[in-house]
Amino acid sequence: MTVDVDVLIVGGGISGLTAAYTISKRDPSLTCVVLEAKDRVGGRTFSVPLKTGTGTDIFDLGGQWVGTSQVDVMDLLKELGIDTYSQYIQGRKFMQVDGHKISSYTSSIPSLSFFSLIDLDRSIKKMDKMAKLVNIMDPYKSPQAKKWDAMTVETFVSQNVWTQAAKDCLVSATRCMMGVELSQISVLYFLSYVNAAGSLQKLIEATENCGQEFKIKGGAQQISKQLVSKLAKDTVKLSHPVLSIEQTKDCVIVKTLNGTEFKCKSVIMATPPNMTNKINFKPTLPAPKKEIMNRMPVGLLNKVIITYEKSFWREAGCSGEIVTIGGPSTAEGCDEGPLCIVYDATSSNNNAALVAFIGGKQAIQWQLQLEADRQSAVLKSLSSFFGDDVWNYKDYREQDWGLEPYSEGSPVCCAAPGAMPYFVSGLRHSFDRIYFAGTESATRWCGFMNGAVQAGKRAAFEVIYRFHPQAITREEVNEAFVISRTDLKLKQKSSHLQFYVFGIGTVIGAGLLFTIYFRRKS
Numbered sequence: 001m002t003v004d005v006d007v008l009i010v011g012g013g014i015s016g017l018t019a020a021y022t023i024s025k026r027d028p029s030l031t032c033v034v035l036e037a038k039d040r041v042g043g044r045t046f047s048v049p050l051k052t053g054t055g056t057d058i059f060d061l062g063g064q065w066v067g068t069s070q071v072d073v074m075d076l077l078k079e080l081g082i083d084t085y086s087q088y089i090q091g092r093k094f095m096q097v098d099g100h101k102i103s104s105y106t107s108s109i110p111s112l113s114f115f116s117l118i119d120l121d122r123s124i125k126k127m128d129k130m131a132k133l134v135n136i137m138d139p140y141k142s143p144q145a146k147k148w149d150a151m152t153v154e155t156f157v158s159q160n161v162w163t164q165a166a167k168d169c170l171v172s173a174t175r176c177m178m179g180v181e182l183s184q185i186s187v188l189y190f191l192s193y194v195n196a197a198g199s200l201q202k203l204i205e206a207t208e209n210c211g212q213e214f215k216i217k218g219g220a221q222q223i224s225k226q227l228v229s230k231l232a233k234d235t236v237k238l239s240h241p242v243l244s245i246e247q248t249k250d251c252v253i254v255k256t257l258n259g260t261e262f263k264c265k266s267v268i269m270a271t272p273p274n275m276t277n278k279i280n281f282k283p284t285l286p287a288p289k290k291e292i293m294n295r296m297p298v299g300l301l302n303k304v305i306i307t308y309e310k311s312f313w314r315e316a317g318c319s320g321e322i323v324t325i326g327g328p329s330t331a332e333g334c335d336e337g338p339l340c341i342v343y344d345a346t347s348s349n350n351n352a353a354l355v356a357f358i359g360g361k362q363a364i365q366w367q368l369q370l371e372a373d374r375q376s377a378v379l380k381s382l383s384s385f386f387g388d389d390v391w392n393y394k395d396y397r398e399q400d401w402g403l404e405p406y407s408e409g410s411p412v413c414c415a416a417p418g419a420m421p422y423f424v425s426g427l428r429h430s431f432d433r434i435y436f437a438g439t440e441s442a443t444r445w446c447g448f449m450n451g452a453v454q455a456g457k458r459a460a461f462e463v464i465y466r467f468h469p470q471a472i473t474r475e476e477v478n479e480a481f482v483i484s485r486t487d488l489k490l491k492q493k494s495s496h497l498q499f500y501v502f503g504i505g506t507v508i509g510a511g512l513l514f515t516i517y518f519r520r521k522s
């Protein structure tokens with residue numbers, strides 16, 4: 001069976017659904033279908049019911065936090081009528097870096113030695129300053145691009161950060177932020193990620209304007225569910241994994257695992273690069289796209305939610321926040337304990353919970369352990385900060401994103417050294433009738449839900465422009481083309497130039513002919 005549709009969107013995460021919603025709002029004449037491989041929408045957001053002290057409540061196993069500076073997702077939440085609430089950060093916080101010793105602090109200044117503190121502050125400021133030099137529209141056009149892309153963050157840190165404590169803080173933050181070790185990513189990519197968020201502080205903190213400022217009431221997966229409810233019935237087709245995409249002279253044929261075939265005028269890919277890489281394209285994708293997909297592997301960040309009768313850590317004057325390099329290992333094959341970052345995850349209904357992250361190398365090593373051993377290691381680690389109450393949980397749920405079909409990792413695909421020359425053309429440029437969305441391609445908070453929204457809207461504008469340019473504003477055209485299609489812009493410029501050259505040439509030519517004609521006559 002072949003289904004005809006104007007625009008086919010691959011991926012029913014926030015980005016794909018934002019694209020569908022934008023098209024339905026701005027150009028309802030275009031018919032749209034979203035094909036989602038999983039049996040649910042939301043992609044890297046996944047909100048589930050867990051047992052609590054009062055019954056059950058919804059908790060996030062994927063994307064969770066938003067912040068005021070994330071304007072794209074905040075605007076969408078407002079439009080969808082979804083409320084947020086503040087992340088709890090009052091009270092004592094813990095640190096376990098440069099060894100296994102645990103220290104605590106209540107002010108905004110971490111409990112590090114004077115020298116480590118200066119070192120951490122200086123290193124963050126240095127990276128923020130470098131990040132500001134990165135051209136977010138095309139990081140490889142930045143002044144030091146070649147040098148920074150040839151270097152891993154590990155090399156940079158070993159040359160510029162003096163103390164083990166400051167290094168460990170950066171390692172823990174990167175494991176949680178990107179699911180990778182410092183040795184896996186390009187400095188240029190890391191800096192562009194920082195610049196897309198505004199600063200390193202905005203990325204890692206839970207204070208005003210930062211990335212962990214608010215949580216979404218009822219869970220982040222609601223964004224996708226609400227978007228679906230705004231679309232025409234049957235727009236979203238679940239359990240439809242796309243296998244192949246073939247561009248012919250005048251259409252695109254998309255085939256799914258369950259045998260359905262779609263004939264469409266345009267396609268928006270809203271899948272992460274590691275998943276796009278598994279689809280069979282005919283003709284094959286241009287080299288920069290293949291390069292970026294091969295050189296931008298997905299990280300691994302697993303999330304554990306543990307619910308409790310009451311928030312005993314708050315009662316003990318603690319915020320629930322921990323930054324740790326892992327502490328002692330309790331399993332053979334694991335260099336460290338499992339955790340990197342912990343926060344209070346109490347719901348908006350006041351049902352007590354903690355959220356603990358297992359990221360980067362820890363996630364890979366601990367995945368090989370028995371589930372029961374991993375759970376016991378997580379609780380043992382938490383008990384060294386909060387005491388024995390951690391063992392009296394109501395519910396315990398771990399989400400291993402590495403084992404999740406059609407994600408195969410999280411929270412974001414990260415560029416290794418040498419990948420950045422292909423970053424913009426690989427992630428953002430269209431390939432004839434195929435357009436590219438997904439959080440990885442965003443310029444504002446890429447890797448986050450905000451990036452997914454921005455990229456989804458941008459790809460929708462590109463498609464609308466292709467069919468009905470009058471349906472979007474000049475600003476939207478600019479947003480779409482400046483971010484994604486610098487090549488098209490250049491082509492437009494040169495075609496204007498050709499027009500002027502041709503026009504001026506014609507006028508001069510006509511003038512000459514007239515002059516010759518009248519001279520001969522006289």
Ligand SMILES: Cc1cc2nc3c(=O)[nH]c(=O)nc-3n(C[C@H](O)[C@H](O)[C@H](O)COP(=O)(O)OP(=O)(O)OC[C@H]3O[C@@H](n4cnc5c(N)ncnc54)[C@H](O)[C@@H]3O)c2cc1C
Pocket residue numbers: 010011012013014015016035036037038041042043044045061062063064065066240241242243270271272275276279301302303401405406407409410411437438439440447448449450452
């Ligand atoms: C543990 C974790 C914590 C996070 N924390 C935060 C946070 O606090 N704040 C924040 O802003 N962000 C966070 N993120 C990141 C955020 O969730 C993502 O950036 C965002 O959800 C990405 O949306 P997307 O639509 O671009 O991609 P995805 O959500 O990955 O959507 C892509 C969709 O494509 C589908 N797909 C893949 N292959 C195919 C195929 N062949 N055919 C059809 N469909 C296919 C997938 O199933 C998926 O549904 C976190 C992510 C994780 C996993």
